[in-house]
Amino acid sequence: MMSIKKIFFFLFFGAIILCPLVFFDFSSGVSSENRMKEKFPEFPAAVSDLKTFTGRFETWFNDRIGFRQELISFYNKTFASVFGVSPVDNIALGKNGTVFLTAASHAKVRHDDILSAFGGEQDWENSVKLQKKLIEDAWAWIGEAGVKTLFLAVPTSPVLRFGDLPDFLQKMIDKKKVENPPITEALNNFLKEHPPAVGSFLYPLEEAVRLSKLHHVYPQKNFHWSVSPFTVLVAGRLAELLGDDPPRPSSGDAFRPCVTTSDLSHLMGFVMHNENDLCPTEEFLHEFPLVHYNFKSPPPSLSLLGDLQAAAYWANEKGIPKNILVIGDSFNAALGLPLSRIYKNVLTVDYWGIERQHKDQVETILRKIRDEFQPDAIIFVSHNYFWPIARPAFKSLKSGNKKHLHNRDKMCTRADYL
Structure with a gap:
């Protein structure tokens, strides 16, 4: 007769095996790895199709087995906490609790990816030429745009x-090139040839470095930006280039220390937090x-906005009466939010989102945006390059309304009027 101990172990391990099947997930959509779940494969029509069927069936099964996310989260968090190593190829664990997005585990790919974060490639001189x-x-486009235009590049x-990058990544980059990335050198060279362009291009690296001495402008584990003192600073600089005065908070502090969820958590497979946000x-x-x-x-x-998932609109009746x-x-x-504290109407459009959707x-769509919104100014935004x-x-x-047309060679910044 089977002992009580054997029955207990039989039931216990049987429950462990059956529970994931009892809680099997039959839904479709996005998986925990931020990809579409595998669809149930068609049954093989021939013996030669059997291998493909079994491979896809295994993926379909693994995508839906019960407690999948919990098990992945536990494994990845343990791997990162105990061994101090990222459990996924496209994430690098830096210093001071930081996390950085990279391209892949292969050294050359990672090297190129980190270089691209500085707006460059291995051939630094060629990077400056490309920038x-x-x-x-952009300068030629401004001359024909028919509307005030600014170009913003974001570090x-x-x-x-840089000091928080893993040591092996820091060794791949010359520190001097961090302080003077290709975009800075290219812009300085261009402004020597075209001084009036100073009012049309903004790469706020110096402002970011100064601000980061008070508080890190980038949260520990984020890839994307959030509304922060830096984005407010950038919005103010853009307003100055447009000849306007950005408002100041009436009283009190505009920001407070907080802990936020990292936008890279879905890639790591467990929830990470920015403790310095x-x-x-x-x-x-x-x-307002x-x-x-x-x-x-x-x-x-x-x-038009009703069809654009990649666009957002802010209205501020007390703002400067301009459409940005x-x-x-x-x-x-x-x-968008910091600009809307300055201007009456602000429309932000994610270009890559429109390309994906339409x-x-x-x-x-861009023509319809121009016709419906009638912008007084256009700001083009990108990271690491103009x-x-x-x-x-x-x-x-390009607007057909010539009232906005300006002579590039006579443009000046707000400071020139003071």
């Missing part, structure tokens, strides 16, 4: 937190009667 070509294209976390205070958020619209709640005056159109990458999401209709404006789709943004 200058982007600036020249990224490896630039601003700053969050806007309620006073800062509600100092701001109204925020997105594609789920488009304003009646901008019907921002086009670019993910920095837009953090720039593919071949980008030019048509926006590649030579894309044909951007021709549709």
Whole structure:
């Protein structure tokens, strides 16, 4: 007769085996690894298809087995905490609790990826030439735009937190090139040839370095930006280049220390936190009667927004009466709110989001944006380089309204009026 101990162990391990099956997940959608779950494969029509079927079936099964996310989270967190090594190839664990996104585990790929974070490649001189070509294209576009245009390039976390990169990554980059990245050298060279362009291009590396002495402008484990003292600073600099005065908070502190969830948690497989972040205070958020619209709640005056998941609109009745159109990458999401504290109407558009959502209709959509929103100024935003404006789709943004047309050689900054 089976002993009580054997029965207990039989039931215990049987439960361990059966529980994941009892809680089997039959849903579709996005997996914990931020990819689409494998669909159930078609049954093989021939013996030669059997290997493909079994491979896809295994992936389908693994994507849905019960407690999958909990087990992955436990394993990855233990691996990172105990051994101090990232459990995934595209994440590097830095110093002071930092985390950095890299391309892959292969040394050359990672090397190129870190170099690209500085706006460069292994051939540094060629990087400067490429950066200058982007600036020249943008300057030529400004001369034909018919509307006031600014170009913003944003430094990224490896630039601003170079000292927190893992040692093996720091050794791949010459420290002098961190202090003077290709974009800085290219812009300085271009401004020597075209001094009036100083009012149209902004790469706020110096401002970020100064601000980071008070508080790190980049949270410990984030890849994307959030509304922060740095994004407010950048919005103010842009307003100055447009000839306007940014507002100041009426009283009190605009930001407070806070702990936030890392936007790289889904890649690591467990929840990570930024323990050194700053969050806007309620006073800062509600100092002005701001109204925020997105594609789920488009304003009646901008019907196009109802179809654009990659766009957002802010309205501030007390703001400077200008329509500011921002086009670019993910920095837009953090720039919209600070700009809306300054201007009456701000529309931010994620260009890559439009390309993903609408593919071949980008030019048509940009033309509709111009016609419906009627921008007084356009700001192009990108990380590590100035926006590649030579894309044909951007021709549709050139306004036929000549009242905004300005002579590039007579442009000046707000400081020139003081």
